[in-house]
Each structure stands twice: as C-alpha cells, then as structure tokens.
Amino acid sequence: MSPSNTCINEDVWTVVWFATFTRLISLVLQAVLNAVIPDHVADAFSPPRSETPLLLDPVIEALFGGLSRWDAEHFLFIAERGYLYEHNFAFFPLFPLILRFLAATVLWPLCGFLTLHGRLLLAVAIGNSILFVLSAVALYRLSHLVLQDRKLALVAVLMYCLTPANVFMIAGYSETLFAALTFAGLWLLETRFTIGACLLLGFATGARANGLVNAGFLLYLSLHLGLACARALSRGAGGFQYHHYVRELIRFVLTGAFYAALVALPFCLFQVYGYQTFCHPTATQVPPVLLNLARDKGYRVADAASPIPRWCQWRIPVLYSYIQDVYWDVGFLRYFQWKQIPNFILALPVATLGFIASYIYVMANPVLCMYLGLGDRGKDRKIHGLCNPRVFVYIVHSSVLLLFGIFCMHVQVLTRFLASSSPVLYWISAHLLFQYEPLLQDEKLFRSDQIQQQKDHKPGFGFMGMWRNNEVVYLLMHWQTCSIYTRCILGYFISYWFLGLALHCNFFPWT
Numbered sequence: 001m002s003p004s005n006t007c008i009n010e011d012v013w014t015v016v017w018f019a020t021f022t023r024l025i026s027l028v029l030q031a032v033l034n035a036v037i038p039d040h041v042a043d044a045f046s047p048p049r050s051e052t053p054l055l056l057d058p059v060i061e062a063l064f065g066g067l068s069r070w071d072a073e074h075f076l077f078i079a080e081r082g083y084l085y086e087h088n089f090a091f092f093p094l095f096p097l098i099l100r101f102l103a104a105t106v107l108w109p110l111c112g113f114l115t116l117h118g119r120l121l122l123a124v125a126i127g128n129s130i131l132f133v134l135s136a137v138a139l140y141r142l143s144h145l146v147l148q149d150r151k152l153a154l155v156a157v158l159m160y161c162l163t164p165a166n167v168f169m170i171a172g173y174s175e176t177l178f179a180a181l182t183f184a185g186l187w188l189l190e191t192r193f194t195i196g197a198c199l200l201l202g203f204a205t206g207a208r209a210n211g212l213v214n215a216g217f218l219l220y221l222s223l224h225l226g227l228a229c230a231r232a233l234s235r236g237a238g239g240f241q242y243h244h245y246v247r248e249l250i251r252f253v254l255t256g257a258f259y260a261a262l263v264a265l266p267f268c269l270f271q272v273y274g275y276q277t278f279c280h281p282t283a284t285q286v287p288p289v290l291l292n293l294a295r296d297k298g299y300r301v302a303d304a305a306s307p308i309p310r311w312c313q314w315r316i317p318v319l320y321s322y323i324q325d326v327y328w329d330v331g332f333l334r335y336f337q338w339k340q341i342p343n344f345i346l347a348l349p350v351a352t353l354g355f356i357a358s359y360i361y362v363m364a365n366p367v368l369c370m371y372l373g374l375g376d377r378g379k380d381r382k383i384h385g386l387c388n389p390r391v392f393v394y395i396v397h398s399s400v401l402l403l404f405g406i407f408c409m410h411v412q413v414l415t416r417f418l419a420s421s422s423p424v425l426y427w428i429s430a431h432l433l434f435q436y437e438p439l440l441q442d443e444k445l446f447r448s449d450q451i452q453q454q455k456d457h458k459p460g461f462g463f464m465g466m467w468r469n470n471e472v473v474y475l476l477m478h479w480q481t482c483s484i485y486t487r488c489i490l491g492y493f494i495s496y497w498f499l500g501l502a503l504h505c506n507f508f509p510w511t
Helices: 003-036 057-068 071-081 086-090 094-104 116-147 150-160 166-170 175-190 194-205 209-236 242-279 288-297 319-326 338-364 366-370 389-408 411-419 424-436 443-456 463-468 471-477 484-504
Strands: none
Touching: 003 057, 003 116, 003 150, 003 166, 003 484, 057 071, 057 116, 071 086, 071 094, 071 116, 086 242, 086 319, 094 116, 094 175, 116 150, 116 166, 116 175, 116 389, 116 424, 150 424, 150 471, 166 175, 166 484, 175 194, 175 209, 175 411, 194 209, 194 242, 209 242, 209 389, 242 319, 338 366, 338 389, 338 411, 338 424, 366 389, 389 411, 389 424, 411 424, 424 484, 471 484
C-alpha cells in the first residue's frame, strides 16, 4: 500500500471515530438536557398515542424523547400511521419508510417490550447515528477528490462532525439521510459513476424536496463533458468544427434530461400519490381519535364526502407547493418582517460563511467564473484547495441554496438547510482555519504535539488515534492561543452544536 493510501485510510478512521464520538456525546447530552430543562409548551403537531406503553417504553422515552420534537413528530407519525393528514405531505417518505423498516425488522425482537412508537424512536437514534458516520466518510471522499488537498478535506469533515445543525442530524429529521445520500452521490459523480450517482441523488429527492436542485450537478457534468469532447474532436480535425459542437449539444440535452428525470422522479411520484389521495379520495379508515384531532386543529383528511381541495384544480396540481404556501406561509419575501429580525440573526453566521466562500472563489477565479467554469481545464494552472476549478459548481449550488433560503424560506431554517445539502460550509470553514490559524500553519508544532501524545498513550486505532490525528481537537485544546478567526468559527460551530441540543430537545424554537 502506497504512503498516500495509508494516510487516507488513517484519515477515514479518524473521521469514523470522531463522528461516532460526537454521536454518542450528542445522545447523552440530549438525554441529560431533556431531563434537566422543563419542556416549553409549544403549539406543535402532537398526535395522541393509541398504544398502551410496554415495559421499556418509559426508558426509551426518557433516553431519546428529546429526538421526537417539532417536525420529528410528523416523521414518526407518518412511519406509524401513514399519510393521513394533508400537511403530512410536506415530509417526504424515504425517512419514515426506513424507520418503519428498522422497527419491523432489526428491532422486531423488542416488540414484546416496546410499542411501535418506542421502536421507531429507538430506530431514530440508531439509524441517524449510523447514517451520520456514513455521511462523514462520504464527505471526506468527496472533499479529498474535489479539493485535491488531504489535510483540508480532513479538517472540513472534522468540522462537519461539529456541525451547527447537529441536533437535526441526531433527531428524527431527514437531514442526516439526505446528507449521506447527497455527499455519496456527488462523490460517485466525481468518479464518473454517473448512473450510481443518479440513483443516490434520486433517493435524496425521496428524502427532501431540495434534492431536486442536485439535478444541476448532473446537467453541469453533461455540459462540461460534452464541450470537452467537442474540443477534442475539433483538435483532431485540425480546427474548429461547428457540427461537433451541435452534436455534443444534442447529446447534452438528451443525457441531461435523462439524468434530471431520474433525480426528479421520486418527487413527481410523491406528488401523484398526494393527488390521488386527496383529489380522488376513496373510503379510508381513520381512527376516531385522529379524526377528532383533525376537527380540532383544522387538519384536512382524505374524505370522499368533503369538497375537493382547491389545489386539485390547478393546471399543475403540486401538493407540496400548496402546503408550503398555506400551512407554513412560505413564499418570496414573506419572512421580511421586523419581528423576524432575531431569526435573521440566527441565520447570519451560516449566511456570512456562504457569502465569504463565493467572494473568495470569484476573486481567485474571475475568468473561470465569467465562462461559468466551462473553460478548458487543461489550460488552468494547477490549484489545490477551495479555489480550484472543480469547486465552481459547488459554489454555484451553495449560492443558489443560500439566496433561495434568505428570500423564499423561513430564514432560521437556513442553517440546517445548507449544513445538510452542501459541503461548501465545511470547506470554507476549513479554508479559513488554515489561512488564519498559525497553529495549523506550523506543521512542526502540530506533529510534535502528536509525538508527545504517542509517548503518553499506546499507538493504535480507536479513540486515542482519533485525538492524535485531529486538528480540530488540537485547536480546542489550545483555545487560549488560537487566533480570533479560529475562535469565531469554532465558537459558532460549538455553540450552535450545544444550544441546539438544549433548546430543540425541550420544544424551544431553534433553527
């Protein structure tokens, strides 16, 4: 095995152990904080429990009850009951299906001790922890391939393990599943395994609606490869050949449309299912207690005797758009109100990092950006790190999500929206740490610290190996000597990481 492969394997083990460690700490902290801090009385979706608690249900509720707050109640309800209410269709089906599968298979031996709800809650804790570790490994592979800088890739993923959206990565939300599928799909796309990437990115769309935006990566790849092929054919023919570019343009349209259709297919099928459920309702058996909840709260259920919803008459009846508009009041500039200033402040750090990433990239590559990254990369000077040409499409993707989140969404959601969808947040954080932190710039100092730790502890894999090869832990241990930039970045990540656990798990509003 080559030295470079050995280093990569060591990095992967460091990522696995650190991701596992942060998951364990998160689970313990949320249980403690949920027990110590009284729950806030929130006007949130809270369906009644129909099952009589079994022996282990109180234990699971005490340990993992903090993972079932806010939107997690929707996912757990869907996994248990299916899509009964109209507004349930805001939450995509892949994550509830996985929870139900785990509860019915892996956790089936516990059915005599745990109700279905208890097993679903346990599935959240186990499933999201495993998915997070997988997403961290996928992000490292993607970062190493795109950034062409092993150290930068490692620090970026270590920052991901301390993500400011941490509570949503451990709670009953689909963010972790989406991140794992997105990062793995983009990694396969960078290795040119396009069909595998399409399948994973398509599954990501089955987890969250913003997976549709990932189709842009496939369209961009098709266009870039088509232009590269046309240039090669023109050079072989001795000069510019118009018909080569026309042929490649046609191929781009066809292949791009096919790839985009694969990514969009789960979204379309889910909208068809919603249309059939509410626009052509059949007799459904809804438990009386859930019907009473629907009457009290104004929830719509599929009922053949009731008037057809108005969205069914739309030219393109998209239930998801209707729910976001009516139930959540999501739309262009709707959140630009004086009372929402605190939520804009909550989103300010992640927005700032996103804008800094775009600014740094454009300033470093003005000509490349002017040509939309479609210039002949073979002529580009070799650049490693955040500013290399391969990062262009990720910067565009991050910027689109950032602008859409600011102007068209509940802005406080921007933190978890970007943290689970784009690697750029972690790349720019690692880039700034390496650029402005003398402790990371002094390689000899970091290595001497590693050697001292090796003298104090036995060598080998595991948690001790995790500490020795972990620049982020090294910075935290030398907090007093870190630069102001490092303190700001790490302070933001750590504070949101902890505050999210304390507030969200007790029904207090958070990002």
